[in-house]
Amino acid sequence: MTLALQNFPSIEAATAALASPGARYLGGGTLVVRAANEGDVELRTFVRATDPRLNDITVSDGAVRLGASVTMASIARHPQLSAIAPAARAVGGPAIRNMATVGGNLFAPAPYGDFAVALLALDAKAEIDGSLIPLEDLLAGRATRYASSIVAGVSFGLPAQGSFRFAKVSRVKPKGISVLSIAATIEMAPDGTVKSARIALGCMADHPVRARAAEAALAGCRLDKEEVAPALALAAEGTSPITDPIASAWYRKEVLPVHLGRLLLS
Amino acid sequence: MPKVPIQLVLNGEERAEFVDSGATLLKVIRDKLGDTSPKGGCHQGTCGACSVEIDGELKLSCLVLAETCGGADVSTVSSLSSDGVLHPLQRAFMENFAAQCGFCTPGMIMAAKSLLDRIPDPTRDDVIEAISGNICRCTGYEPIIQAILTAARANSLTAA
Ligand SMILES: Cc1cc2nc3c(=O)[nH]c(=O)nc-3n(C[C@H](O)[C@H](O)[C@H](O)COP(=O)(O)OP(=O)(O)OC[C@H]3O[C@@H](n4cnc5c(N)ncnc54)[C@H](O)[C@@H]3O)c2cc1C
Numbered sequence: 272m273t274l275a276l277q278n279f280p281s282i283e284a285a286t287a288a289l290a291s292p293g294a295r296y297l298g299g300g301t302l303v304v305r306a307a308n309e310g311d312v313e314l315r316t317f318v319r320a321t322d323p324r325l326n327d328i329t330v331s332d333g334a335v336r337l338g339a340s341v342t343m344a345s346i347a348r349h350p351q352l353s354a355i356a357p358a359a360r361a362v363g364g365p366a367i368r369n370m371a372t373v374g375g376n377l378f379a380p381a382p383y384g385d386f387a388v389a390l391l392a393l394d395a396k397a398e399i400d401g402s403l404i405p406l407e408d409l410l411a412g413r414a415t416r417y418a419s420s421i422v423a424g425v426s427f428g429l430p431a432q433g434s435f436r437f438a439k440v441s442r443v444k445p446k447g448i449s450v451l452s453i454a455a456t457i458e459m460a461p462d463g464t465v466k467s468a469r470i471a472l473g474c475m476a477d478h479p480v481r482a483r484a485a486e487a488a489l490a491g492c493r494l495d496k497e498e499v500a501p502a503l504a505l506a507a508e509g510t511s512p513i514t515d516p517i518a519s520a521w522y523r524k525e526v527l528p529v530h531l532g533r534l535l536l537s
Numbered sequence: 538m539p540k541v542p543i544q545l546v547l548n549g550e551e552r553a554e555f556v557d558s559g560a561t562l563l564k565v566i567r568d569k570l571g572d573t574s575p576k577g578g579c580h581q582g583t584c585g586a587c588s589v590e591i592d593g594e595l596k597l598s599c600l601v602l603a604e605t606c607g608g609a610d611v612s613t614v615s616s617l618s619s620d621g622v623l624h625p626l627q628r629a630f631m632e633n634f635a636a637q638c639g640f641c642t643p644g645m646i647m648a649a650k651s652l653l654d655r656i657p658d659p660t661r662d663d664v665i666e667a668i669s670g671n672i673c674r675c676t677g678y679e680p681i682i683q684a685i686l687t688a689a690r691a692n693s694l695t696a697a
């Protein structure tokens with residue numbers, strides 16, 4: 272089986288090429304080249320766009336844009352992105368982080384996609400064909416509606432100091448694959464109660480999802496053991512976790528409230 | 538199979554080759570360019586035995602298409618010794634019994650070099666993190682960690 276690589280200077284031309292059967296976009300390649308090495312017979316052509324905007328990181332007035340080809344390693348070492356660095360550092364080992372891109376993480380099936388979980392909790396928007404779409408829509412439609420789209424980048428507001436939290440739960444340390452990952456952006460009211468919360472979960476479905484019932488239950492609560500308990504009880508509502516060699520769906524549902532509780536009370 | 542021309546620098550030397558389209562860098566380095574130091578343990582990104590530096594960044598050559606490396610500067614563990622003089626990391630691996638079968642060693646040493654280039658004076662945790670993408674089925678890791686810490690100390694003595 273022969274594999275071809277096609278390079279295009281523009282994202283538009285690359286998008287057109289993705290319409291051919293067997294064509295797959297090549298980001299850092301940690302998942303698609305692995306699929307080719309494992310003998311994925313459907314793969315015919317790797318398509319790549321070389322537009323330099325894909326590699327840009329811009330941070331201005333608290334607004335962040337990450338080009339889709341930006342790697343986990345460059346996010347982890349960026350001086351203005353320290354708030355989200357833990358999520359970038361949670362992906363793989365050092366060599367994987369030098370290759371793994373933001374774009375690829377948005378399409379990585381569970382148990383992967385730790386950084387996408389963080390972006391979902393940050394309410395990021397994905398740039399496709401010149402328009403910005405909510406990340407939640409992209410993640411839900413990535414195997415269908417957006418399967419042949421190219422994400423040019425993601426944008427989000429830098430979280431206020433201390434409002435963003437991230438945890439990856441794994442059995443092997445330091446670089447094990449996720450049992451689950453959790454990201455939360457929590458805005459506090461002046462009276463010390465939760466004004467609003469966005470909680471995103473990885474491995475609790477085939478793509479990262481929001482924990483809406485828990486988010487609603489947290490509003491107005493103080494972050495102490497008694498007051499967060501109702502939200503924790505609702506954490507797994509509406510989820511359908513994956514079962515894989517790391518953990519069963521049952522186990523993931525059982526431990527989610529424990530780990531969400533630790534993250535909220537930390 | 539269609540061939541694609543590529544030009545790159547391997548271990549400081551300019552090389553040009555026709556490679557199979559879609560071939561990985563690991564395959565090209567070993568089968569075409571004749572440097573068998575990077576090993577193919579899994580071809581899945583899990584073992585780290587194929588680790589090389591591309592333009593100064595540690596990467597897994599089994600997951601990189603050779604065609605994407607045109608003009609790149611690639612180094613394998615073969616670049617570390619010259620005229621039979623070993624790099625401090627190589628010497629420390631030997632003296633600390635950090636290699637048994639040796640299959641993981643080229644990748645381990647490249648991961649360690651990438652660490653020491655960034656952090657010349659690493660903590661034990663830095664070392665563990667740096668080799669977290671590399672699997673060793675023989676040594677139990679402890680001798681490898683000791684070797685890397687020893688090489689870092691040796692480097693700081695020469696620098697002083
Ligand atoms: C050993 C190992 C350990 C790993 N550990 C982790 C981990 O801990 N956490 C984690 O989250 N992931 C992990 N991964 C998975 C993977 O490395 C990451 O998810 C990574 O971010 C994927 O990015 P990539 O650029 O390599 O994707 P690629 O392999 O290039 O692409 C993956 C998919 O995304 C599509 N794609 C890529 N870029 C775009 C784009 N701009 N627009 C549209 N589609 C696109 C591709 O077509 C493909 O379908 C691991 C992988 C390996 C091999």
Ligand code: FES
Nearest residue numbers: 578579580585599
């Ligand atoms: S051969 Fe590349 S990581 Fe195992």
Ligand code: FES
Nearest residue numbers: 637641673674675
């Ligand atoms: S020495 Fe045998 S795998 Fe490490």
